[in-house]
Amino acid sequence: MSAPAATIGGVISxxxxxxxxxxxxxxxxxxxxxxxxxxxxxxxxxxxxxxxIFYFHVSIAMTAYACFIGGAWKALRHLWKRDPxxxxxxxxxxxxxxxxxxxxxxxxxIWAKISWGHWWVWSEDELVLFLVLYLFYCAYFMLRFSLDxxxxxxxxxAVYALFxxxxxxxxxxxxxxxxxxxxxxVFTLHGPNFGGWILVTYLVAQAxxxxxxxxxxxxxxxxxxxxxxxxxxxxxxx
Amino acid sequence: MSYVxxxxxLARKDLLLELRARDTLPAMLLFVAAxxxxxxxxxxxxxxxxxxxxxxxxxxxxxxLLGLGRAFVPEREQRTMDGLVLAPCDxxxxxxxxxxxxxxxxxxxxxxxxxLYALFFHHVGxxxxxxxxxxxxxxxxxxxxxxxxxxATRARDLLLPLLFLPLAIPIVVGAVGASVAHAPxxxxxxxxxxxxxxxxVCWGTFEFVVSE
Numbered sequence: 001m002s003a004p005a006a007t008i009g010g011v012i013s014x015x016x017x018x019x020x021x022x023x024x025x026x027x028x029x030x031x032x033x034x035x036x037x038x039x040x041x042x043x044x045x046x047x048x049x050x051x052x053i054f055y056f057h058v059s060i061a062m063t064a065y066a067c068f069i070g071g072a073w074k075a076l077r078h079l080w081k082r083d084p085x086x087x088x089x090x091x092x093x094x095x096x097x098x099x100x101x102x103x104x105x106x107x108x109x110i111w112a113k114i115s116w117g118h119w120w121v122w123s124e125d126e127l128v129l130f131l132v133l134y135l136f137y138c139a140y141f142m143l144r145f146s147l148d149x150x151x152x153x154x155x156x157x158a159v160y161a162l163f164x165x166x167x168x169x170x171x172x173x174x175x176x177x178x179x180x181x182x183x184x185x186v187f188t189l190h191g192p193n194f195g196g197w198i199l200v201t202y203l204v205a206q207a208x209x210x211x212x213x214x215x216x217x218x219x220x221x222x223x224x225x226x227x228x229x230x231x232x233x234x235x236x237x238x
Numbered sequence: 239m240s241y242v243x244x245x246x247x248l249a250r251k252d253l254l255l256e257l258r259a260r261d262t263l264p265a266m267l268l269f270v271a272a273x274x275x276x277x278x279x280x281x282x283x284x285x286x287x288x289x290x291x292x293x294x295x296x297x298x299x300x301x302x303l304l305g306l307g308r309a310f311v312p313e314r315e316q317r318t319m320d321g322l323v324l325a326p327c328d329x330x331x332x333x334x335x336x337x338x339x340x341x342x343x344x345x346x347x348x349x350x351x352x353x354l355y356a357l358f359f360h361h362v363g364x365x366x367x368x369x370x371x372x373x374x375x376x377x378x379x380x381x382x383x384x385x386x387x388x389x390a391t392r393a394r395d396l397l398l399p400l401l402f403l404p405l406a407i408p409i410v411v412g413a414v415g416a417s418v419a420h421a422p423x424x425x426x427x428x429x430x431x432x433x434x435x436x437x438x439v440c441w442g443t444f445e446f447v448v449s450e
Binding site for chain 2: 133142
């Protein structure tokens, strides 16, 4: 089996996992991640206890990226293969991305308050990038809700979602560039050695967030599909 | 070759329309002059060259938004979009021609705006002019594309700035960097890269914006 075929096979089998199994798995994983973050991971030498928020902050950020990339992938499938399910799936992916994106801004803000005494710092690339992406994807919803359901809404949403994944690396480069004339002082954070229990804790937290996101995605998708079905039935009856 | 001819004909139509109706360009000129006056009163004390350079880019961006918002209005009011889509030419030609026409308006507005900025605030160097040229291309390429999207929605003009500004942030970074840095090469290259990247994406996906 070729690599793409194997990936598609993986996605299909992922779809077959029943929702209750996913919900249970995300509950167990989130609990385990919390236990690891608070009881197993060592205290950071420089930043002490508060550094532990990083396990969630980083894993939530990666999950949000995964959601945005997933949304763009489904958008591509809609435009390219005309997959009838892809439009709704793309929308739900982006929606989950925006929920996790909000949590990135929240956890980053808490960490900035503890570290620097301000709720917002412009010197943190990841946070600024998420603010830009957040604005971008909020506009995605404005666009989508300003169009009637139909092929045009699906097309425009898909094209805009594709723009998003291009904007991620471009904005990242731009924010790096902007630092040179906005903040001449360069912050170099020499992190701790990324190994041992720190790595294990991070991986558990990352797995928990990914499974949680996928579970929420499946729940929302099921709800949205039910809505569509109900509307169709109402139209038939009326 | 016929592609170039199509684009030329479509762009000529927009320029001719503007020459006869004079809707957009005078508005852009007045707007940018008014914005400069507002800036003078909004900046307390004697603003430094760095500060006014930043404001110059804000003025350019918003003036461009004014022009971009008008780009597809004639097509909507006269209901010519369906005709354009049905015309036997590649759909991306519609976007390219509209981008070129908007670029011409923006450039014309800046031919007045930059000397005015030099008169009111600080002199304009070669790096700024180069940055203006490169940023204009990016603004018009992406802005026209999003303008075509916005015009299809219920919210219309309201939506364009919301769609456009997050995508314009990298342009602002490159443009301001090129205007204030001692070595602007890196920033100009970034702007060029942005233009090329988004031009290719817009060119490839415009088909989906206008057809179902």
